[in-house]
Amino acid sequence: MEEKYFITGANGHLGVNLVNRLLELGKKVRILILKGEEYYSFDPKVEVCYGNVLDKESLKNFLEHDDNTKAIVIHCAGIVSIASKFDQAVYDVNVVGTRNITDVAYDLKVDRFIYVSSVHAIKETENNGVIKEVSSFDSNLVEGLYAKTKAIASQYVLNKAQEGLNASIVHPSGIFGPNDYKGGHLTQMLIDYANGRLTAGVKGGYDFVDVRDVVEGIIACVTKGRSGQCYILSNRYYTVKELFTIFSQVTNHKLIKTYLPMWFAKITAPIAEVYYKLLNQKPLYTSYSLYTLTSNANFSHEKASKELGYNPRDLQETIKDTYDWLLSIGRIKNK
Numbered sequence: 001m002e003e004k005y006f007i008t009g010a011n012g013h014l015g016v017n018l019v020n021r022l023l024e025l026g027k028k029v030r031i032l033i034l035k036g037e038e039y040y041s042f043d044p045k046v047e048v049c050y051g052n053v054l055d056k057e058s059l060k061n062f063l064e065h066d067d068n069t070k071a072i073v074i075h076c077a078g079i080v081s082i083a084s085k086f087d088q089a090v091y092d093v094n095v096v097g098t099r100n101i102t103d104v105a106y107d108l109k110v111d112r113f114i115y116v117s118s119v120h121a122i123k124e125t126e127n128n129g130v131i132k133e134v135s136s137f138d139s140n141l142v143e144g145l146y147a148k149t150k151a152i153a154s155q156y157v158l159n160k161a162q163e164g165l166n167a168s169i170v171h172p173s174g175i176f177g178p179n180d181y182k183g184g185h186l187t188q189m190l191i192d193y194a195n196g197r198l199t200a201g202v203k204g205g206y207d208f209v210d211v212r213d214v215v216e217g218i219i220a221c222v223t224k225g226r227s228g229q230c231y232i233l234s235n236r237y238y239t240v241k242e243l244f245t246i247f248s249q250v251t252n253h254k255l256i257k258t259y260l261p262m263w264f265a266k267i268t269a270p271i272a273e274v275y276y277k278l279l280n281q282k283p284l285y286t287s288y289s290l291y292t293l294t295s296n297a298n299f300s301h302e303k304a305s306k307e308l309g310y311n312p313r314d315l316q317e318t319i320k321d322t323y324d325w326l327l328s329i330g331r332i333k334n335k
Contacts, residue, residue, distance in 0.1 A: 001070045004028045006063055006110075008053060008101060009076030013180040013187075014116065014172070016040055017211045018076065018218060020179070025219075032062045032077070040181040053077050053097030059104040071110040072222055075101050078116070081146045082185060082289040094149035099156050106165045112222055113167040115157045119207070119232060120147035122171060124296045131299045133171070133230040143291060154230070161228040168225035170218055173234040173299055177211035177318050178325035185289070190322060193244070194251050194332045200258040204293030205239035210318040213310070220308040234299035235312040243315075250320050266290055 005022050009015040010031035022029050023043055030047040033039055039048060051058025065071045077097060079090045098115065105113050123141040125131050137155040139148040154169055161167040180187040186208065192198040217233040225231060241259070248255040270287060304310035326332045 001068060002028065003070045003072060004030060004065060006030050006032070006071060006073045007076060008032045008074070009078060009116075010046075011037060011040055011182070012076060012078075013177070013182065013184055014175060014211055014214060015076045016179045016181065017177065018074065018215045019043075019046060021212070021215045021219065030062070032059075040179075053101055054092060056100050056104060059101050060108070063101075063104055063108050063110060065108070065110075070112075071108070072112040072114075073101070073105050073110050074114045074116070074218060074222075076116045077101075078150075079146075080118075080184065082292070083145065086145055090145055091149055094146070095152050095156075098153035102157055102160050102165070102167070105167075106160055106163065111166060113157075113165055114218055114221055114225070115154065115167060115169045116218065117154045117157075117169050117171050117230075118147070118150045119171045119173045119234060119297075119299050120144070120292075121150035121154045122232075125298070126296075128296050128298050131232075131296065133232055133303055135230075143295075158228060158230075166227045168221050168227060169230040170214075170221055170225075170304075171230060171232045171234075172214045172217075173207035173209045173232075173297070175211050175214055176208050176315070176322065178322050179211070180322070183331075187322065187326070190247060190319065191326060191331055193247050193256070194253060194323065194326070196253070199256065200260055201240045201244055201256050202260050202290065202293065203240065203262055204290070205237055205242070205297065206293055207234045207237050207297045207299050208243070208315055208318075209233060209235040210313050210315070213312040217304055217308055217310045220310065221304075224308050226307070231304040231308060231310075232299050232301050233304055233310060233312075234301045235315065237297050238315055240293065246316050246319050250316070250323050262290065262294060 005027050010019050011033050032049050032051050035050045049062045051062050079093045081090045121137055122134055137151040139151040142151050157167050176186045214233045244256045
């Protein structure tokens with residue numbers, strides 16, 4: 001039986017790296033992208049299907065396969081948001097879109113289904129206790145729109161797994177790494193730092209993981225992951241100060257020594273959100289991102305390491321490779 005991978009969110013940071021890796025492994029790949037959208041890392045071997053996770057008919061067309069095909073669906077599509085206010089698009093794509101593709105995958109009897117959720121979907125433990133995988137999700141127990149949408153969608157996938165869909169869920173932490181064409185917040189932070197536009201930081205930290213390690217975790221989950229189970233794909237906790245120290249070592253730029261008090265950053269965050277919106281740019285920090293930097297990020301990837309063979313690399317390598325990639329595409333000025 002011939003294997004074929006069906007990837008949503010193929011134009012996103014994770015999606016691009018996932019598709020490239022699957023092609024390296026000689027896999028057949030079909031991707032779903034929006035009409036009028038050009039695939040960032042186009043390869044003639046990739047089968048492109050235009051559609052929308054909000055349109056069930058287009059999803060039926062996307063997931064159509066014959067009995068001789070082992071259909072493996074990896075649902076990466078989603079809107080990652082650090083915005084503090086409600087955004088209908090975030091809810092629609094993350095919740096309604098996930099329900100739609102889960103339903104269609106179930107109806108068309110796909111062989112395997114992997115949902116890319118987030119560690120944000122999991123309730124924090126108190127007193128910086130270790131955060132492990134859970135067997136159910138409740139949007140009332142997590143903070144922020146993004147986390148709530150991921151919790152709702154994760155529970156829906158688990159319910160479908162109980163009905164017979166061969167589905168597993170992966171929970172990446174803060175993804176960082178090369179091939180981020182759309183420029184996520186961490187990538188933008190590195191660009192701003194390297195180009196001399198970032199002169200101060202805030203206290204706090206988070207668990208940052210290489211996008212390529214998340215890709216390897218997802219691919220391993222296809223064959224080794226158990227249906228109805230969740231797997232955290234994290235790395236380790238890095239303080240913002242550690243992050244900027246690595247930035248300095250990699251770029252040979254001046255080390256940032258000024259750190260804003262969290263109370264000041266929280267007061268100015270709403271103003272910054274409005275300011276950057278007027279400039280049509282992503283804010284480097286918002287009230288929600290500041291909450292994240294002070295939240296418990298003590299995630300354990302022990303289960304993924306044990307069952308999937310997951311082994312994340314040191315962030316220094318990630319930042320070096322990302323910096324080199326940004327230089328190669330001209331996003332950073334070469335001094």
